[in-house]
Amino acid sequence: MLGFGTLTKKVFGTPNDRKIKATRPIIDKINALEPEFEALSDEGLKDKTTELSDRAKGGESLDDLLPEAFANCREAAKRALGLRAFDVQLMGGIFLHQGNISEMKTGEGKTLVATLPAYLNALTGKGVHIVTVNDYLAKRDAEWMGKVYGALGLTTGVIYPQQPEAEKRDAYRCDVTYATNNELGFDYLRDNMKSSLDEMAQRGHGFAIVDEVDSILIDEARTPLIISGPSQDRSELYVSVDRLIPDLVDDHFTIDEKTRNVTFTDEGNEWLEEQLKSRGLLPEEQNLYDPESTTIVHHVNQGLRAHKLFTRDKDYIVRDGDVVLIDEFTGRMMPGRRLSDGLHQAIEAKEGCNIQPENITLASVTFQNYFRLYEKLSGMTGTAVTEAAEFAEIYGLGVVEVPTNQPIARVDEDDAVYRTTAEKYDAVVETIREANTKGQPLLVGTTSIEKSELLSEMLTEAGIVHNVLNARQHEKEAQIIADAGKFGAVTIATNMAGRGTDIKLGGNVDFKIMEAIEADPEADPEEIRSRIEAEHAEDEKKVKEAGGLFVLATERHESRRIDNQLRGRSGRQGDPGRSAFFLSLEDDLMRIFGSERLDKVLSKLGMKEGEAIVHPWVNKSLERAQAKVEARNFDIRKQLLKYDDVMNEQRKVVFKQRLDIMKAEDLSAIVRDMRNEVIDDLVETYIPPKSYADQWDGEGLHAAAQEHLGIDVPVTDWVAEEGVDDEEITERLEKASDEFMAKKAAAFGPENMRSIEKQVLLQTIDTKWREHLLTLEHLRSVVGFRGYAQRDPLNEYKTEGFQLFEGMLDSLRTDVTKTLAQVRPLSEEEQAQMMAQMQQQRQMLDQQTEAATAGAAPNPEAAAEGFDENDPSTWGNPGRNAPCPCGSGKKFKHCHGRLQ
Template sequence: MLGSLAKKIFGSSNDRRVKGYRPRVQAINALEPELAALSDEALRARTDALKAELAAGKTLDDILVPAFATVREAAKRVLGQRHFDVQMIGGMVLHESGIAEMKTGEGKTLVATLATYLNALSGKGVHVVTVNDYLARRDAEWMGRVYRFLGLTTGIIVHGLDDAERKAAYACDITYGTNNEYGFDYLRDNMKYELGQMVQRGHNFAIVDEVDSILIDEARTPLIISGPIDDRSDLYTMIDAVMPRLVREDYDLDEKQRTVSLTEAGNEHIEELLREAGILKEGDLYDAHNVTLVHHVNQALRAHTLFTRDKDYIVRNDEVVIIDEFTGRMMPGRRYSEGLHQALEAKERVEIQPENQTLASITFQNYFRLYKHLAGMTGTASTEADEFHEIYNLEVVEIPTNKEVERVDEDDEVYRTVDEKYAAIIKEIDKAHARLQPVLVGTGSIERSEHIAGLLVKHGYTPLDYSDPSALEDVYAAAREGRVTKRFAVLNARFHEQEAYIVAEAGVPGAITIATNMAGRGTDIKLGGNLDMRIEQELANVPEGPERDARIATLKAEIDQNRAKVLASGEPADPEAGRKTALPGGLYIVGTERNESRRIDNQLRGRSGRQGDPGRSKFYLSLQDDLMRIFGSDRMDGMLQRLGLEEGEAIIHPWINKAIAKAQQKVEARNFDMRKNVLKYDNVMNDQRKVVFEQRREFMAQESVRETVDEMRQGVIDDVVARHIPEDAYPEQWDIASLRESVTRDLNLDVPVEDWAKEEGIADEEIRERLRKAADEAYAERTARNTPEVMAYVEKQVLLQSLDHLWREHLVTLDHLRQVIGWRGIAQRDPLNEYKSEAFDLFNSLVGSLREQVTGQLMRVEIMYQEPEQPSLPPMFAQHLDPVTGENEFAFAEGAAGGGGGAYEFAGQALAADAQVLERNPDDSTTWGRVGRNEPCPCGSGKKYKHCHGRFAADE
């Protein structure tokens, strides 16, 4: 109570922080008349003047006021847009490495120019991170006009660039790109063999647009670069051969959960079988160095117990083809990961295709924590403020709106069944459409959006193809004439230029837009229509001049008329229905379900009521929705039946809203704990990753790594001697025969170790010194024979390539360890501590193996003189799974990326190479398998699949 009283008197901590920025805003405003009087050249010259002040010792904070004032004046002249005072506050929050929470339509893209320009003056580079390529291109071109006017350079990182183009883009003062591209370039840079080949120049300052989507939603899955692994078909075949010898008591099978695990007796039995087969050579099965073997045993067990031929997969054309469990269709070209598909191929005695292994990976949490300064902006961040602070050390500041929000957020309507809920939604859409009120229908998944679309079709509506110009003309004609067209648009494929156009036109009178995931669309829904989009679409071929100006004026007048219609499309009061007040016009948001996160619901609601516009939002729920089932719908269902709630009736009460918000908070907390747990494990790998990547850079930066190579050789000798001549042991206890073998194998030396051991009074230290001397002499002779210059080059390449090979094997081992370490919990041991301990031992093993590999290769190397050839990166493809759909965001992307002379492939191409794609018959959809949404439709129409047969695939 005292807290709420103090808040009323003194304001919240957020209010006080915002108030603290006001004096600097006033200082910026005071400079406006002075800057407005400058010529373009004089305004542009301020950039060099500000850089000079920095060089003279001033800080970025010292020049914030004049820099922000300069950007505001440039934006007025170039874009015709003047930053509001609240936008200035948003820019300050970004500069201070905070998150600016700004409502939709408040101009976040323009706000970013302030902090971006200021930090770019340091010359260390600024990265602006967007959620898709379209927004990166659009914002770089749009805001790049301001930067170019002020003398700064702008680059773009998108699909389709080679290394030279990427390096040039990163060298610019300001670089726009997607989170995937930045992360992928970072990983790929740390696989290069020369510093000059690296494209990124550091991680100084980043502004993340839609920061909640990128740093929380997208961060649920890591960015992975994979490549083909060495042939392991013999291992799969050998393990498969022992599987039939297991008995039912050897494993616990849960068919409902589709899980299987070995029992204690089964572990002992499988160890015995593996030893008999010569597969388990040393130690126990669950020793850290055997963790990969455990992984393959588990996958073979799954293949034999959980997967049934002709139900889960079929064998056709000497390959295993997955059957989709939902549609029953074959999915040629798709393969199970983690070696499961290879286990099925071994089980069915077909050719075992090569497996892909992780070459490099990183979570977005750990990538973005590389930046010295990180900032973000979004419309919805306060509900995740704790996570932003704990994981990224980012404070969320709510920026006031330029104009008061006029949107009416109605109480949720809760129905007993999903069918009743959908019937109510269709009825509400009908009523709003008859009033010509634009409706945005938000769904939680692609399948549900297609289900709503199917229901609308059954009720006489027609899907609208925005790629058809005649359809667009009809939409605008209907808006002018006040006709009800019964047309709707479906927006559920992620991030495409056409989507931005659909969103822009969702405010036309009578528009019905069904959308999934409204975050990061990057385009405002403007009531009456979007003038810029109309000009771009309709006047693209009309040259500058009086005719173009006249047509723009006509479009503007039409949009103004449409806006008036939308504002007047509200629902009048209806005393008979119990509603005494009228509901406003504007964009009507209809939510078809509550999301697990309040933030996602707020993103949808935030599309309405921009810049003081009126608007309305309402969510429709049923007791069969996922969230309501978690909330405890059985009890509520019984209560509603006792209260006499009839079919088609809804319960509406503010208490329901509060109860649902609490349920969402619980789910958010659970999801945060899950992400935090994943990050704890990844941090272990990240610490090792940073050591390896830093070591690689040091090797590449050195002209010669001779000192390192010599230390490694001495280390190998120390290990060999210690292994075969135990400390304080008598000479008769020495294992001289094995020592001789190791010296020959690891050092390529032919020395009389046996004779040395027979000498009177000789000790292990003297044998160590003789081996060092012999190895040094042999290596010096090899260096002289091949010239020091050539050997210096060879040493560096052997060192880097050996480190890369061992690091990849280490990543696979850690991944397999992560999958089985949870079982340690049964023995009352903390799996995370066990993982840290085992990972540390494995890393030490990697260091030892590196010494042995490098020394062994260099002591044997023979130089053959031929045309010098730059070592190339291995074949690879990028993968980042969409946390919602599970699809790889890099699959079927247009163009090629990554450069490197064809070293990089998109996942879609790599999948096709992994397994022969069965022939698709255009007339038989059962032969199509799984089609990528952006692939050409197999029917031969020439359209993308999502615009053709994929439009309503869920209803087939």
């Protein structure tokens, strides 16, 4: 008998089915318009854009314009790229426009899908951001899809690291801008450190489409973006602490693998205290629990984490003497990304690398809070349904599964579970041998570099030719992926998430053509293309007959999404394929989260060595374990977000205040209000409310007025007057202060005074905000201990964070008032000196800008006269950003200047 839920689904369809059904009339309208748009000339498509844009700006809703806009965009793509969007691609575009996540399988053409809603939303003139996971994809997609936008009369920009400022501002002013999540976040922070509106790059946050949305909004959501500056060097302390850790024994610490946490036991703390004192790192009279010991305890804890939780070649690799982190989800290296709070330095000490100084935070934001700035957000990925609850709760995004254009023909086998890792790997090698014998291409997924290299050794011993793709081979990534679908190819890869390049059966035909043209530049390109396309068709047929791409995973990831991404590499666009997961009871997921009953079941069955248990129940048990881990990770991210929300509210206030200051022509009223509040505070301090006249501190108020307001007034006489109250004294101080500042403004000239007020306000806000961020970081690191006193750490953090913010605003008023009171006009001699300095700086800036513009697009030319590569004395004295005299077209600092 069917359950009620199953019955209603059969009668009414699932919520997902109903959403898909609702798009059918819209798709029919778009298709009905196709003949009309096919009849338009190329110029007619651009004219249509102008018409639609005028209607959008005139108040017509984008939903009403959607059928015409999508029809126009589809026609432009057909002409510019030879690609006509299928109905399911139109459907994906509709869901993106509505502010949803479109879950579309690998190979369904998500890059083209994004052009439809991007074009529609760009008609408003607000600009659309398309977010990718790496710079290569941002540049590739901007260049590729830019042809479609160009055919429609729209402009396309791309943001990349170390981009010249002028070029970056132009890119953000384009109708559609491609960028990585990192660059967008950092530009937001940089903009809010600028001192004038002209210098700001971004022009608001209207609509964003996030590609690989699960990778960006979930996997990377735990890592805040931080702009930082160096602090004092403590490298010797890291090295001294690191020498202690190898002497620890198992009784000194406990590891919790589930939460990836490690802590010292009481026994460990005693041993540690003894060792630190004997090595002179802790004074004899001090113990580990004293407040003064916080710094050394912090360093020791980070040393312990570096040794016990972080493994070389899994979590990081050492390259050219630097510790480079590896993304656990994609297996990519993350150069430039560093662990915070001294943990990266602790790993550098462990590996004997050069220890770089810790940094202090100048500005920070999490991806969660950055992407919530957008008025409308949407995303695309092949795997989002398992995280639907998180997308809905944190970002307000719905997830819609878009059907595939062709039915999926891939065969997904049940998981095979072995008793030991050795048995599992033997079975993996045997399965690879069998598939390889008939020429079926294999993609073998591993969870770490170490495991991919172990398997590589086993395949070499077995005489099976193969490729390995992990963080060490990332330069050859595109080539290895292009070859992965060839007949008889075997590719071992660490997590294949978000690679952005499809594995095509028979190999990538475009790569083959490019290689052939490079090998024989004299030959006719068209002849090469037709020959290779014919060969490729034959190769593709052979691979399909062999069963298509076989994805063989050697372990389950703790996230179902990553497993689904790997599986989805096979069976693209209706191709045949096969996927299987080989596991053992010794795998991390099985060992930590797997059911103990499974081991008992296997024992009762009396399994022989090399045998596997294969049953749908095992799959269900594993999925439950994975769902538990996902739920726990979601809780961690949710908790982090609650803490960051406290800072985010304050960040928004500060950034808005900065923006208002930059926009304002005249800040004198704000400055006067601040001055009056400082006077109120001073009077309240030295003439307390409801106190007697003999309790008033006239001398103290006189000194404070001189220090904070720059005025020397007879406050002591005022206090001694009969019948004078605190309000009267406040009014006199305000009047004297206003007169003093009015004279100062007259001496400077009104325009100069306004400029000085603006710069003082901005500089003071920035300094105070930096100090406040550091204080919040310290508060965050200790507030967790309040839990022991039965107090909610989050509430404590909110309360104290708010008090600290109020204190910051008070001190901001005081500092601004004090600084403005102290500024004075310069003498003629000082002015001349300053003008000469400014002229010099302007000339240097002009040179750098010219050099940056020249360096933005390398344009090789002849080397400077007399230039000798081996003799630096012939190089002249170019600026760091000037073109290199060797004629390469690169900046000097990126070319021969790097060698100095």
